[in-house]
Amino acid sequence: MxxxxxxxxxxxxxxxxxxxxxxxxxxxxxxxxxxxxxxxxxxxxxxxxxxxxxxxxxxxxxxxxxxxxxxxxxxxxxxxxxxxxxxxxxxxxMANAQKPTPPPVQRQSTGALEAMRPSTGSLEAxxxxxxxxxxxxxxxxxxxxxxxxxxxxxxxxxxxxxxxxxxxxxxxxxxxQSTQPTAPIPRVSTVETPTSPVPAVQPQQVGGQAAVSARPEERVRMSRRRQTIAQRLVEAQHTAAMLTTFNEVDMSAIMEVRSRRKESFKERHNVSLGFMSFFTKAVVGALKAFPRLNAEIQGNDMILKRYYDIGIAVGAEEGLVVPVVRDADRKSFAEIEREIADLAKRARENKLSLAELLGGTFTITNGGVFGSLLSTPILNGPQVGILGMHKIEQRPIALNGQVVIRPMMYLALSYDHRIVDGSEAVRFLVRIKELLEDPEVLLLEG
CATH class of the missing domain: 2.40.50.100 (RNA polymerase II/Efflux pump adaptor protein, barrel-sandwich hybrid domain)
Incomplete structure (x- = not known):
């Protein structure tokens, strides 16, 4: 059977x-x-x-x-x-009982490489x-x-x-092993001449020697996931009225908290205190103040979501994936850090389940880990908002009438202008800036 x-x-x-x-x-x-x-x-x-x-x-x-x-x-x-x-x-x-026995294949010896190959014999052997x-x-x-x-x-x-x-x-x-130094291989001067009257590659004289003039190319088929990413990114730009607004945040307060608390935090929770938990909490606080950034469009209706499932973009080998931290408003800093670390690790190992990628009400992407200073992130449809984090750089700013050096980060918010007004998007990003620059307020909002 x-x-x-x-x-x-x-x-x-x-x-x-x-x-x-x-x-x-x-x-x-x-x-x-x-x-x-x-x-x-x-x-x-x-x-x-x-x-x-x-x-x-x-x-x-x-x-x-x-x-x-x-x-x-x-x-x-x-x-x-x-x-x-x-x-x-x-x-x-048994699998081949009904198949005719193929005639023996004649092979020509090609030296040491051929000697490494198994000799022809029965399929069973x-x-x-x-x-x-x-x-x-x-x-x-x-x-x-x-x-x-x-x-x-x-x-x-x-x-x-x-x-x-x-x-x-x-x-x-x-x-x-192949890149280890080896003895030089002598050039073979006897090369078969193609029968075609027009050679595929025309040799050129360079320094008295014949050199092949060619521009190497490689055709690589896009993976299924890469094709889907490409299609959805184009769809997002065609279907949404996408705009981006920018601001900057002084990271001094958060960096001071991390420096002062990182050892005790790791000992207590067995996970490092990073920036993502602060940004996730700040986004949740801003979404509560501006709920239309936590919505989606269905026909002529706006679906305002009263839960906060935050997607965290992760760069994997096959392309960007966005696993989701569910109910981020109910999780502590340690729970968020632990979950993001686990999701990112399994994303790079291609071990995420479909359920961990579905849904999401808002997305955070961090191009700063790759050195990006400023970018305009593309919406992760059907969401209407995405926050872009960037590289932290020491820059001079005016503070209380004086020029001081501070660790600054540019923030970018891309939004769907169909349901989010410009003033609303700007105030949303300003709210995130306020929460990040005053972690005590961030804790109260959380």
Whole structure:
């Protein structure tokens, strides 16, 4: 009896996915709960596991194909069906019993590289777990991407995991070893001449030697998530009347509090006291004073939200993701810091669930961690407001009739002018500035 492997429900508004990588190949034995395939969606990657023990009889959808929810992508047969009459397990032979034996492939020796390859033989012999390169599991998506970016042949990289799967660390180690000094390789003067009368690349004389005039290019397909990010950012600019207003904040008071309390805070809560908890609390206080910044538009209605789910933008390898801190108004500084640290860590490891990315009533993005001095953040629809933090710089300012040096940060608020007036946006940003420059008021507002 065979069981179909189908695409599971992926989450709200997500109806399809892309096959990122198969962790098993046809003929492999699988165990219940073991990962079969990794799917890439607009927001997160999803692993699909086997629901029974057996043998992966057929892979219906290959890597790179787009599949819909509940679509069949593979078939698992019962383990007993793949057992030979002599009582020994033979999943490979059963999977290929009805296939004609292909003619032997003739190979030409290419020196040491060819000597490293396994000799041609029966399919059964090649599938034995001898540690050869051809039995390793498919490389991880991240490993394939790094290898492609550096023009590496990933088939020549040996995986260090127990099952021989090539990981990111294996590719990086291979690159480091490849950059070690080696003996110079003599140039080969005998090169086959193309039969075409017009060569693809015209050689030029440089310093008495022939040099190839070429401009290297690489075509890399955007990941599904990157395509979605691009589409939604363009949609945000097309559908919202987006404006940005700016202000600056003196970070002296917050930096003094952090310097004075950071050791005791970490000892007590086992988490560092950063800037994000102050900014999250300040945003919540300002949203309470200006509720239309915590709303969204649905048709001809404004939905004013009386809860405060604050999205924190995190830069991950596949692009920006925005996990959400739920009910931020009810959380302490330590709870906010701990939750943001956990969400950011799992975002970079691609381990966030869909539920942690959905919703959100307002977003904070911090370009300052990358050195940005000033920017105009794009709205994270359907939200109508986003706050941009930037780099802290020592700058001269006029204070009480004197020029003094203070740690200053530019703030940017992008907002949807359809329901947020300019004066309202300016006062909202001024309120954030007041709360940050007087942490005692911030604590009272919280």
């Amino acid at each position: 065979s069981t179909e492997v189908r695409v599971p429900t992926l989450g709200e508004s997500i109806v399809d996915a892309t096959i990122a990588s198969w962790q098993k190949k046809e003929g492999d034995q699988v165990r219940r709960g073991e990962t079969l395939v990794e799917l890439e969606t607009d927001k997160v990657n999803v692993e699909v596991s086997a629901e029974q023990d057996g043998v992966l009889q057929k892979i219906v959808k290959q890597e790179g194909e787009v599949v819909s929810v509940d679509e069949v992508i593979a078939v698992i047969g019962e383990e007993a069906a793949a057992t030979a009459t002599n009582g020994t397990s033979a999943p490979v032979e 090649q599938r034995q777990p001898t540690g050869a390169l051809d039995v390793q599991r498919p490389p991880s998506p991240l490993a394939r991407r790094i290898a492609a970016e550096h023009n590496l042949d990933i088939s020549q990289i040996r995986g260090s995991s127990p099952h021989g799967r090539v990981t990111k660390d294996d590719v990086i180690q291979y690159m480091e």
